[in-house]
Amino acid sequence: MRLVVARCQVDYAGRLTAHLPMATRVLMIKADGSVLVHSDGGSYKPLNWMSPPCALREGSTEDGRVEWTVTGKTDDTLRILIEEVLHDSSHDLGVDPGLQKDGVEKHLQELLAEHPATLADGLTLVRREFPTAIGPVDLMCRDAEGLSVAVEIKRRGEIDGVEQLTRYLELLNRDPLLTGRGAVRGIFAAQAIKPQARVLAEDRGITCAVVDYDALRGMDDDAEHRLF
C-alpha cells in the first residue's frame, strides 16, 4: 500500500470520460495495482479510480512533468498528471482476514419464517424457499382459511420485487394443488415500501406488509446467539 498526497490533475477514459482539474488529493495505490483518487469529502467513493487488474506506469510528459498512466483490462486508462508531491509513503499491510456480516435479507427471512403471523393474522409457514420453475418463493404460507399465500421478502420494497412476486403468483396459480380452495394470494414484505411499488402491488391485488426488523428481533428468543 502506497499513500501519496499530491497536487494533481486526473483524466479517465473508459466507459465514460471524466476530468478532475488540478488540485491537492490523496492517491492510494494498493498492492494489486489498483489506484484510488480521494478528496477531503464525499463518502467512501473515490473521485476517480482504476479497478484491478491494472498496471501503473510512472512516466513524464514532454515538458518534464511527472505523469502516471494506469491501464486497465479493457481500454480503460487513468492519467494522473502530478505537479507537486506533498507526501509519499509505502506500507506492508499483509493479507486482510476479511469481514463478518450479520443482518441482511437472509436474516430477515429467517425471522419472518419464525413469526409469519406478524405479516397477517393466522398465517402459518408451509415452507421456506418454496421451489418454482422460475426460482424459489421466499415463504409459502397458509392463511386462517387454508388458502395458499406466497410471501416475497425484500429489505427495501421496490418495483422489481413486485414484478418478481407477480411472476411467481402467475406460475403458482396454474398449480391445482395450491389453488384447490382458491387463488394463491401474495404478500410483499419489506422494511420500507416505496410508493410506486405499493401502487403497483395493490393494483395487482398484492398485500403490502412493512416489517419492523428490531421488533422481530426482539420477539426472537435466540437473537443474542447471533451477536458477536
Added chain:
Amino acid sequence: MRLVVARCQVDYAGRLTAHLPMATRVLMIKADGSVLVHSDGGSYKPLNWMSPPCALREGSTEDGRVEWTVTGKTDDTLRILIEEVLHDSSHDLGVDPGLQKDGVEKHLQELLAEHPATLADGLTLVRREFPTAIGPVDLMCRDAEGLSVAVEIKRRGEIDGVEQLTRYLELLNRDPLLTGRGAVRGIFAAQAIKPQARVLAEDRGITCAVVDYDALRGMDDDAEHRLF
C-alpha cells in the same frame, strides 16, 4: 485529511453489524469527520466506513488501549480498537473543484432528442421526459404516419429497461389522446442490448435500436462545446 496506518480491530453497528479481526489497515479520516477503513486489495469500497455527517472521538479502553468511536447521524457507530500505530500524518487538501463527466445516459438522451430520426425514419420529437403516473417516458415521439412512439433510453440495454418501457406502454395505451390514430409503439434504445432483453422486447412488439454514441456526437454541431 488524516492518514493512519495501524494494526486495528473494527466493529460496526448500524443497519447491520460487521466485525473486522485485528490486522494492519489504512484509516482515512476526511475533513468532514467521515472514516474509511481500507485493506490492501479489493476495489474502491472500504472494508468498513462511516459516512458524513459523523463525529470521531479518541478514547481508551479499560485496559488502556486506544479506541476510536465514530458516531453517525442515526444510531450508527464504528468502533476502532488500535493496537499499534505504524504511520500517522495530516494534510491540508483544500476544497476539490469536483468531477466533470461526459457520456452518461442524460447526455445520450440529449443527443437522441436532437436527432430522433436516427432511431426510425421520419421520427420527430414531441417532448422529453413525458410525464406518466408511474414516471417520465424518456422521449415521446411521433412517426411518419402520426402515430405516438415512446422511447426508453438506456446506456446498457437489459431486461429491466424492457419491463419499464412495457409498463409505460400499458399506461399510455389507456390514453385516448395518444391512441387516437392507433396504439402507442415502443422503441428501446441503448448503446448495447443484451440478447435476453432483445428477445423480451421483440416478444412484446418493442423495436430495439442500438445507438452509436460517437456517431451521434459527430452529428451534433455543438459537440465540441461539451469537450474539455
Added chain:
DNA sequence: TAGTCCATATCGCAA
C-alpha cells in the same frame, strides 16, 4: 462464463 440479485450501496436531480 453469464445471469441474477443484494448493498451500511452512493450520487444527482426534481417535486
Added chain:
DNA sequence: TTGCGATGTGGACTA
C-alpha cells in the same frame, strides 16, 4: 426533505 433512477455501480452466488 424525500423519492427515484443511474452508476465506470461492485460483489456474491448460481447454473
